[in-house]
Amino acid sequence: MHCIDNLQFANWSEKIFLQMREGGLDAVHVTISYHEVFREMVANIEDWNRHFESFPELIFHGRSGDDVRRARREGRTAIFFGFQNPSPIEDDIGLVEICYMLGARFMQLTYNNQSLLATGCYEEEDAGVTRMGREVIAEMNRVGMIVDMSHSGERSTLEAIEISNRPIAITHANPFFWHPARRNKSNNVLQALGQSGGMLGFSLYPHHLKGKSGCSLTSFCEMIARTADLIGVDSLGIGSDLCQDHPDSVVEWMRVGRWTKKIDYGEGNASDSGFPEMPDWFKDNRDFPNIKKGLLTHGFSEKDVAAIMGENWLNFFDKGFTSRI
Amino acid sequence: MHCIDNLQFANWSEKIFLQMREGGLDAVHVTISYHEVFREMVANIEDWNRHFESFPELIFHGRSGDDVRRARREGRTAIFFGFQNPSPIEDDIGLVEICYMLGARFMQLTYNNQSLLATGCYEEEDAGVTRMGREVIAEMNRVGMIVDMSHSGERSTLEAIEISNRPIAITHANPFFWHPARRNKSNNVLQALGQSGGMLGFSLYPHHLKGKSGCSLTSFCEMIARTADLIGVDSLGIGSDLCQDHPDSVVEWMRVGRWTKKIDYGEGNASDSGFPEMPDWFKDNRDFPNIKKGLLTHGFSEKDVAAIMGENWLNFFDKGFTSRI
Numbered sequence: 001m002h003c004i005d006n007l008q009f010a011n012w013s014e015k016i017f018l019q020m021r022e023g024g025l026d027a028v029h030v031t032i033s034y035h036e037v038f039r040e041m042v043a044n045i046e047d048w049n050r051h052f053e054s055f056p057e058l059i060f061h062g063r064s065g066d067d068v069r070r071a072r073r074e075g076r077t078a079i080f081f082g083f084q085n086p087s088p089i090e091d092d093i094g095l096v097e098i099c100y101m102l103g104a105r106f107m108q109l110t111y112n113n114q115s116l117l118a119t120g121c122y123e124e125e126d127a128g129v130t131r132m133g134r135e136v137i138a139e140m141n142r143v144g145m146i147v148d149m150s151h152s153g154e155r156s157t158l159e160a161i162e163i164s165n166r167p168i169a170i171t172h173a174n175p176f177f178w179h180p181a182r183r184n185k186s187n188n189v190l191q192a193l194g195q196s197g198g199m200l201g202f203s204l205y206p207h208h209l210k211g212k213s214g215c216s217l218t219s220f221c222e223m224i225a226r227t228a229d230l231i232g233v234d235s236l237g238i239g240s241d242l243c244q245d246h247p248d249s250v251v252e253w254m255r256v257g258r259w260t261k262k263i264d265y266g267e268g269n270a271s272d273s274g275f276p277e278m279p280d281w282f283k284d285n286r287d288f289p290n291i292k293k294g295l296l297t298h299g300f301s302e303k304d305v306a307a308i309m310g311e312n313w314l315n316f317f318d319k320g321f322t323s324r325i
Numbered sequence: 326m327h328c329i330d331n332l333q334f335a336n337w338s339e340k341i342f343l344q345m346r347e348g349g350l351d352a353v354h355v356t357i358s359y360h361e362v363f364r365e366m367v368a369n370i371e372d373w374n375r376h377f378e379s380f381p382e383l384i385f386h387g388r389s390g391d392d393v394r395r396a397r398r399e400g401r402t403a404i405f406f407g408f409q410n411p412s413p414i415e416d417d418i419g420l421v422e423i424c425y426m427l428g429a430r431f432m433q434l435t436y437n438n439q440s441l442l443a444t445g446c447y448e449e450e451d452a453g454v455t456r457m458g459r460e461v462i463a464e465m466n467r468v469g470m471i472v473d474m475s476h477s478g479e480r481s482t483l484e485a486i487e488i489s490n491r492p493i494a495i496t497h498a499n500p501f502f503w504h505p506a507r508r509n510k511s512n513n514v515l516q517a518l519g520q521s522g523g524m525l526g527f528s529l530y531p532h533h534l535k536g537k538s539g540c541s542l543t544s545f546c547e548m549i550a551r552t553a554d555l556i557g558v559d560s561l562g563i564g565s566d567l568c569q570d571h572p573d574s575v576v577e578w579m580r581v582g583r584w585t586k587k588i589d590y591g592e593g594n595a596s597d598s599g600f601p602e603m604p605d606w607f608k609d610n611r612d613f614p615n616i617k618k619g620l621l622t623h624g625f626s627e628k629d630v631a632a633i634m635g636e637n638w639l640n641f642f643d644k645g646f647t648s649r650i
Binding site: 038039042043045046047049050052053092094095097098101102103325 | 363
C-alpha cells in the first residue's frame, strides 16, 4: 500500500521530512507557488534543490508514478511540485512546458481571485474559463501537467472538467454538503469530477472541516463514506492542506499576495486571522496512520482504505503525468 | 559511426534541420545564450520547444549520450543546449542546477570579456578563475554541466582545467600554432586539456582558419593531424561554430550584447564586420561528409576518423553529463 498526501505547504525542514518518514508518506505534493512570478517560483525550486541535496536519505524530487514506487522501495518520500496559482506562467503559454521541465506537475487555474485563465471561488461573478485558459488547459494536457481547480469557482470548475481532455483534480477541498465553506465543493462539481475520472483530495484544513478544529475523526470518515456513495471510492484521496510551522505572516501572504493593499482574511476573519489549530487526531505528517485506522474502524475494506490513502492518487499520477513532449 | 557537431548557432529553421539530416548529424550542440539573463534564456528554450513540437521527425531535445544513440536509431538529430556566457545564471549559483534541469549541458565561463567567473580572451589582464568561478565549477561538476573555455583567456583556461574535477571542453577553437588568432589556443592549453581528458572541437569559422575563407580542406586536415600528434586523437572532435542564415545584426549582438555603447568588431574589423564567407568545402551541415573524406584522404584510419567525427564527443557526453543530483 502506498501513502500519498496530495497537498501540503509547510515551512520545510529536516524535522518535517523526518515526520513524513515517520508517517509513512511515499509521496507529498508540495505547493511551490502562491503568487510568485516565474523567476520567483524558480528561486523556490532552488530552495527545494538545496533540501534534496541536504537530505537525500529522506526525500527526492518526484516526477512520475514510478517515483512513488521507488520512494517506497528506498524508504524515502518523493516530493512533487505544484502551483496554487498560474502566476508562474505569467502571460506566456510557453512557460507551461518550461515549468513541466522543471518538475511542476499540478497547477491551479486560479487562487481565489480571477486569473488570466479562470475565475476564483471568492469572486462574485464566475465568467468561466477564459480564452487563454482554454489554450493553457490544452497545453497542460499535452505536456502532462494536472489541472487543479481547488480554489476555483463553480462554473470555471465545471468548464475545466469539460474542456480538459485528461481528468482534472481538486487536490484539497471537501464536500459542501458536509460543511458549507466557500472552498468546499457542490454535489454538481463532485459528480462531474467523478464521472470524468477526476480526483478529490480531502482537506484537513480546519476551515474546511465540520466543527473546524474540533471536528472528530468519526465525522471526517463519515464524510468520506458519503462522498464515496456519491461519486465512487476510486475518485478519492487525501490532500491534507497541511500548513506546518509557518508564522501567521505566511497565511497573510497566501491570502493577500500583491493584489491588494488592504487585508483580506480569506477563510478566516479579523478576530481569527492566523492559522487555525489542527484537529487533535491530525497535527502533522505522523498522524496519517490515524486516518487509516479511522477509515478501517468506520467499516471501509482494507482495499478501499489503500485506495483512499494512496493507490488512487498513484493511478492518477501514472496516467496524468505521461507526457507528449 | 556517430556524427556530432559540438557547436552551432544558426537562424534555426526546417531547412537547417533537413540539412542536418542530409549531413548525417546525430547530435548538434546549439548555443542558446550569448548575453541573455535567465528569463531571456528561458524564452530561447521556449523557441526550441516550438521547434521540437513542429519538427519531431527531424529533431528532439538531447540530454545524454544515449540520446545520441537514440537519434542514430531513429534517423533524427539530438539537439544539446549550451551557453557561450554564464549570463543565464546571473549571480545565483542555484541557477546552475535549474539550467541543467532545463537541459543545458555546456556553459562557457566567459565570452571574450571578464565575467563573474573568469576572464575572457579579449581582456588585457587575465586574473584567473574568480571566487564565484570556483564555486560554480564545483556545482557544474556536481550536476553534470560541462565547463567550456572556448572564449576564455589563457590563465583562466589553465586554472579551470586544474580546478574542475571533471574534464572540460574547448568546444570550438583551433591551435594557435596553425593560425595565430586570439581565439585559437596555445600548445600549453592544448596539452593541459589533452592530459586532463578534455576535448577540443575544431572550428570552421573562417576567422579561426589559416587563410580564412580561402583555407583548404588539406590544410584543415593537416592541422588536425598535427594536433593529434601533440595531444592524441582521443581528445579531438568537431565544433564547427557554424553561424548560418543570420543577418549581420546578429554577429553584432554576439560581440556587443549590452556591455558597450560603441561597436566592437571582435575577430572582424571595421571593413570586415559581418559574417565571413565559409570555405567552399564547408558551407553548411550537408558538408560534414567532406571533412570525413578529407581525413581519410589525409591518411587517418577509419577508426580515427570515426573518433574525430563523433565517437570522442559521444564518450565525453557519456561521462560528462552523468549527474549527482
